[in-house]
Amino acid sequence: MTGWLVIAGLGPGNQAMVTPEVTQAVAEATDVVGYAPYVRRVPRRRGLRRHETSNHEEIARAQHALRMAENGRRVVVVSSGDPGVFAMAAAIFEAVHLGPDSWRTLDIRVLSGITAMLAAAARVGAPLGHDFCAINLSDNLKPWALIEKRLRLAAEADFAIALYNPRSKARLKGIDLALDLLREHCEPSRVLVFARAVSTPEEQLRIVCLAEALPNMADMRTVVLIGSSATQIINRDGTPFVYTPRAVPE
Template sequence: MTGRLAIVGLGPGAPELLTPMAAEALGAATDLVGYAPYLARVPERPGQRRHASDNREELARARQALALAEAGKAVALVSSGDPGIFAMASAIFEAIEMGKPEWRGIEVTVVPGVSAMLAAAARAGAPLGHDFCVLSLSDNLKPWEIVLQRLEAAAGADLVIVLYNPASKARPWQLGEAFRAIARHRAGTTPVIFAHAVSQPDERIEIATLAESETCRADMRTLVIVGSSATRLLPRGAGAPFVYTPRHAEMVPS
């Protein structure tokens, strides 16, 4: 008998941001599959098997989850944040499309989660309060030329820009080049948010300006949000100011 596969968003890290729907999907699984640090967030349950993998092997992990479901297991494949945003859901559908015909018969559900960008925005204020775009800076799966073209289009249209995968040891220079591309369209005073490990014990939210943004502040667990021309700072009692984008927009000279 064919099993089933739930692709489950764990949210950004804090247990209070895991939805009841995700908790139920995790509880109903016979087998959990995922990147080891994400699996470690799920409470142990007797009789439930865990299959931890490396972060880079997305398609291999997808195939492992599908093979387990094909063998009759109730599989939960875990993703941090939301599984549909630069995460495992697309990898599963790619693996099904390229894979065994039997995999098309597996019952697949996607359980959404609070994505890193929503959690980061909430901690900073409301930077995503108006039109925005969400780009991955990784050039592992697309040419850097496309990344630049998309950055230019988004900056030229005065969108707030959310950058996933801003930097890693293997990709040290991309974020600096991205900031320079955006700066051709946007003032040096534009607020930039560096949100590291949101909702986790080592959370760190830093607010900078585009002119002073340094690439060294970002790593694989950082999300970067660059404001539009309308994004503003609002001082608050203690700590960093709120960053928010008003609900209205006006034409800016390009």
């Protein structure tokens, strides 16, 4: 049996947002590997081994997956969202880079998924309809000073900004500090979207201006979208629409 490794994105949670190529890879797999809540999204079946790992073992998980593929298994590493956006793809290629030369010849493919910021944007309108950036607020793997620098420059560039991992059990402070910093650089009426568990039964959408934003509007399952200076709210009955116009006047 010739092994392979697929790094697949399961999207934000709704099965109707999983691409057919991902569904197909999972159907052909002998092994599914990932953070436990994502592995549990893959139904049990005969011949499929499910390997659930904790969230703090990304390199060990990557090496395990690579060794199984090398041994002829058909392995799918699952991420939520897109595996290339603050998820498992980078960890796998780090492991390949530092691992034995034989891993470079493996059949490794990345299959995209709908990433959280785009799913969140879609639920409220088109807040990322102009130039934008994505910043991981977790300082587990980078210094907080770098996050601050990027936030400042992103505000100066007038990007719309998506903040991933705004808060975790271990890091309560990230979103607090980010909001303080944004208040120094952006007007109080700047539009923010706190989008939690998008496309799942637990979905919550909150649209507020920067002056009203509170750190506890974000938790581990939230992505925060910050509009550019041009981002607009369209009020109506129910959740307003939010969009960033395509044009910036001369």
